[in-house]
Amino acid sequence: MKYIDQVDIKGKRVFIRVDFNVPMDDYGNITDDTRIRAHLPTINYALDEKAKVIVASHMGRPKGKKVDKLSLKPVARRLSRLLNKDVVFVEDCIGNDVEKAIGAMKEGDVVLLENLRFYPGEEKNDFQFAQELARFVDVYIDDAFAVAHRKAASNTAITEIVKVCAAGFLMRNEMEYFDKAMGNPIRPLVAIIGGAKVSDKIGVLEKLVEKVDKLIVGGGMAFTFLRALGYEVGNSLCEENMLELAQKIMNKAKERNVKFYLPVDCVIAEKAEANAEAKICTIQEIPGGWMGLDIGPATTSLFAEALQNAKTIIWNGPMGMFELDPFSRGTFAMVTFVANAHALTIVGGGDTDVAVHRAGMSYKITYISTGGGAFLELLEGKKLPAIEALEKCGGN
Numbered sequence: 067m068k069y070i071d072q073v074d075i076k077g078k079r080v081f082i083r084v085d086f087n088v089p090m091d092d093y094g095n096i097t098d099d100t101r102i103r104a105h106l107p108t109i110n111y112a113l114d115e116k117a118k119v120i121v122a123s124h125m126g127r128p129k130g131k132k133v134d135k136l137s138l139k140p141v142a143r144r145l146s147r148l149l150n151k152d153v154v155f156v157e158d159c160i161g162n163d164v165e166k167a168i169g170a171m172k173e174g175d176v177v178l179l180e181n182l183r184f185y186p187g188e189e190k191n192d193f194q195f196a197q198e199l200a201r202f203v204d205v206y207i208d209d210a211f212a213v214a215h216r217k218a219a220s221n222t223a224i225t226e227i228v229k230v231c232a233a234g235f236l237m238r239n240e241m242e243y244f245d246k247a248m249g250n251p252i253r254p255l256v257a258i259i260g261g262a263k264v265s266d267k268i269g270v271l272e273k274l275v276e277k278v279d280k281l282i283v284g285g286g287m288a289f290t291f292l293r294a295l296g297y298e299v300g301n302s303l304c305e306e307n308m309l310e311l312a313q314k315i316m317n318k319a320k321e322r323n324v325k326f327y328l329p330v331d332c333v334i335a336e337k338a339e340a341n342a343e344a345k346i347c348t349i350q351e352i353p354g355g356w357m358g359l360d361i362g363p364a365t366t367s368l369f370a371e372a373l374q375n376a377k378t379i380i381w382n383g384p385m386g387m388f389e390l391d392p393f394s395r396g397t398f399a400m401v402t403f404v405a406n407a408h409a410l411t412i413v414g415g416g417d418t419d420v421a422v423h424r425a426g427m428s429y430k431i432t433y434i435s436t437g438g439g440a441f442l443e444l445l446e447g448k449k450l451p452a453i454e455a456l457e458k459c460g461g462n
């Protein structure tokens with residue numbers, strides 16, 4: 067696979083697929099522009115190379131129809147400010163208006179196209195739609211790691227049409243840091259897995275147990291493991307149909323000499339509510355009708371110790387229902403331990419990055435992935451379709 071700095075883009079019409087799927091409030095204001103900023107190195111590089119830069123993204127799930135609330139227009143304004151230059155917004159992503167806008171471009175100009183998902187062809191990886199997208203394009207650059215696990219016209223079919231294809235710098239960072247953690251890690255390699263369900267991450271756990279030196283399991287999913295060990299877990303999240311698989315993973319850890327850490331105490335409540343009465347109890351003492359919603363202080367110390375000598379740490383999934391204050395301590399304590407570890411630290415997938423940002427510790431983490439599902443699929447050892455498409459691209 068080639069990267070943007072390995073192909074000639076000087077003066078060319080360069081189509082950059084990004085992920086500008088930013089959160090917005092009801093008035094159309096962007097509430098967090100992290101995803102836009104993540105692509106600036108790629109866009110700025112293309113501008114420095116005097117390319118004609120055509121930027122395309124999806125936003126939300128309009129299901130193949132035009133939905134005004136999911137327009138990328140507010141993103142064009144923000145991108146213009148961040149780049150400190152004009153960004154021409156086209157209210158379509160294919161057709162005459164796009165042709166006109168690209169026709170008028172000079173070297174170093176930027177055009178942002180409207181939401182790719184306003185057309186059903188995008189998510190269907192439709193070849194004809196991809197042909198429309200590729201009509202005025204010399205070079206295709208994929209920088210949208212967060213959607214690389216889903217085939218779409220703008221990340222798969224398009225690579226069969228445009229002759230020169232490459233990945234952007236965000237994509238490169240994502241792949242390189244992932245490889246540093248999981249490909250050839252400096253050991254001990256410790257994985258922390260949390261979040262709601264075992265069933266969502268069974269593939270990840272199976273893969274990790276083959277690779278890591280220590281596996282720390284917290285969050286709701288820990289209760290399925292504890293139940294498999296014979297503990298009563300009250301009303302805690304527990305997937306009865308996963309007990310066997312959970313046991314299998316623990317057996318595999320034992321066979322491979324992987325240290326497997328589970329909570330020894332937890333914060334419990336009768337209801338998962340912010341004003342619920344919360345107590346701390348050991349895993350052996352969860353009363354019927356109560357549920358474990360966070361790891362307890364003894365577990366926090368245990369997990370901190372497990373991280374002590376780690377040289378590489380990979381983390382996905384919160385330690386508890388951290389969105390609610392009484393059940394957030396465990397997750398925030400883990401953020402602090404990971405942030406202060408003398409290790410390469412990689413955080414990714416779902417809510418974990420939210421916890422790190424909320425704790426104000428993102429600057430102390432080596433790399434925070436922009437991918438949720440894509441990051442988890444990499445952890446499962448899967449090849450991402452968009453990456454495969456770039457590797458196969460005819461021009462390379």
Ligand code: AMP
Pocket residue numbers: 260261262263266284285286287303358359360382383384385386387388389415416417
């Ligand atoms: P995931 O997307 O699988 O990483 O799950 C993240 C979600 O898991 C968050 O919204 C948390 O609130 C939830 N979660 C974590 N721990 C627990 C728990 N002990 N009980 C219920 N939900 C939890």
